[in-house]
Amino acid sequence: METEGIKYAGSKLKILPYIQAVAGDLGAKTVLDGFSGSTRVSQMFSQMGFRVLSNDISVWSETFATAYLLHDRPISHYREIIEHLNGVRREYGWFSEHYGGSPDSCGKRPFQLKNTMKLDAVREEIDRIGLSGTDKAVALTSLILALDSVDNTLGHYSAYLTGWSPRSYHDMELKVPHLCPHKEGNRVFRKDIFDLLKETECDLAYFDPPYGSNNDKMPSSRIRYNAYYHIWTSIILNDRPQVFGKANRREDSRDWKNTSVFEDYRKDKEGSFIAMDALRRLVREANARYILLSYSSGGRVSRDELYGMLCSEGKLLKVIETDLRTNVMGQMRLTNKWANTGRHTSEYLFLLEKQP
Template identity: 45%
Template sequence: MINYIGSKEKIIPCIEKCISGCSTLWDAFSGSCRVGVNFSNEGKNVISSDISVWSYHIGNCYLMNDNDRNHYTEMINELNALQGIDGWFSQTYGSLEKLPYQIKNLKKLDAIREKIDEWTLTEIEKSTLIVSLLEGLNEVDNTLGHFSSYLRDFSKRSYNDLILNVPNYKIKQSDNLVVCGDVFDLVDDIQADVMYIDPPYGSNNIKMPSSRVRYSTYYHFLKTVCLNDKPDVFGKVGRRIDTKKDCDISVWENVNNDIVVGAFDELIHRAKSNKILISYNSNGKMNLDDIIGVCEKHREVKQVFKIPHRKNVMADMKSTNEWNNTNSNEEYLIEIE
């Protein structure tokens, strides 16, 4: 799967511990979909939603696929056999001072992405091929895992050829649903046993321009690969015009702490699920007191975990009543009923 800032891959065992016994999970900020996929593979029903279009395709591919993986082999072989062409990606990104990919792979991307649009595909097939492309690109990038800056000297991996593989999904066995949408447009209508809330953290560094720490900025390139809409771009990294300043801002990424806390308050107030599990980071916009304050206003706080960023997360997962912020980099998991 793709690299994703804020991915909860490492703390899935901790999340599992909190929600064992539930049969439906709403992963309301699904991102890379790792959390939902893990639960779906255990036979649980997952509703996966996120405002970002790449998450929709990942969800379709990994949570909704009822095709055997062999179904895609011929299509992937055909895409891999294409010759690179001079197209929008190679023209737009090939002329930058620093490049996100080598020219040969930008040209290959041009050929593959155009071909996917030429074919008549079901929604799930299209998502699966797009995810295969995103995963292939992930292996040959010249970035630090996001598209806010590119490396000056080409990374070793970027010299490899872009190769697509069939994504390693399991055929859909549970009753899943994938939606692309703002959490506030969905919250009144979705009731699962557990709602998992993992919003963007923004940054508590007030010197950081907020337009730099948004998912739409980090992953502008992924959005363009998904949509193939050839947008106007600007700046050194060729950001989509719709990531400029005030466009496309999620309320969770607002610079103003009160606005973020207000959004969180409204979300918890409107949530329909009995159990809610919240993930947040100690360097995020809201501090732990803000979060606990909102939770206690509407619900009963069952457990608060602080998980340091280390390898063996379970060993370090500790329940705590000390809710003051620390300067270290910790993941918070807050369970409320």
């Protein structure tokens, strides 16, 4: 199954085949992807023929999901739009001022000037010709994918490389995103997951929450999606915000803003981890027969704690552990004998059937 997406912290690209194998066996029709991020999992669910409810709190994820899950015109229609946008003449604007660098400089900017000038021109053109709805989402998705392929970063935008990456020299080119036929009735949301759970029902809920860090001494190592991908927000909103710091981040992406309960490293008054309570709440509040939970061994909550919590909330049907470095997969039933001895980061998939 072919999906596409930007470089994204926590993307499940590598474990898509495992998610597909587990989800395909349940007879589910409607599937919720509660933290859709790059939307690779949502795209796969849609290609598997499920009706997909895709949700994430971030505006870029909403844009990608709208393009991949809700597109409603023939591909030739989108091809015309993309060809038109590729033909616009470069111009120097807000994005070039803040994010473009000359090839003779020492880098430390996310893109070369020729590409930010293309970005400035394309972004203005999208508004000038009045694109809206799925047309706009497809155009913005195409623009962001094109930029992601010529970036000068390690995959996020809170710092930029000194010197220029080889790919940053390429001329960016917009392409029609990989749009596949989809079921009627897909929905896209941009909500806090707990607000969404109150109003949705599905057969299978897939949850891939932010993991936070299990290192008490370095809580700042937590992934801040807003800080990492501020530039995608600015491109989508085209709101020319106040920026700060060396990376020219949006004012509203400062670290202390938009913290997530899933990343919280503190304990509550009763002594239990706030992140753990949030995971339990997810399981309890999901209106779904099956819950598939992704988690990482580097996350705030340990696998044993998670295992214990899930066993107390329903019937644990499957646990899959993948060591992404060795690609070893272990599968277990109701026994917590782990393959990983703690040396590498593992990804876990827990399949739970909720008790009626």
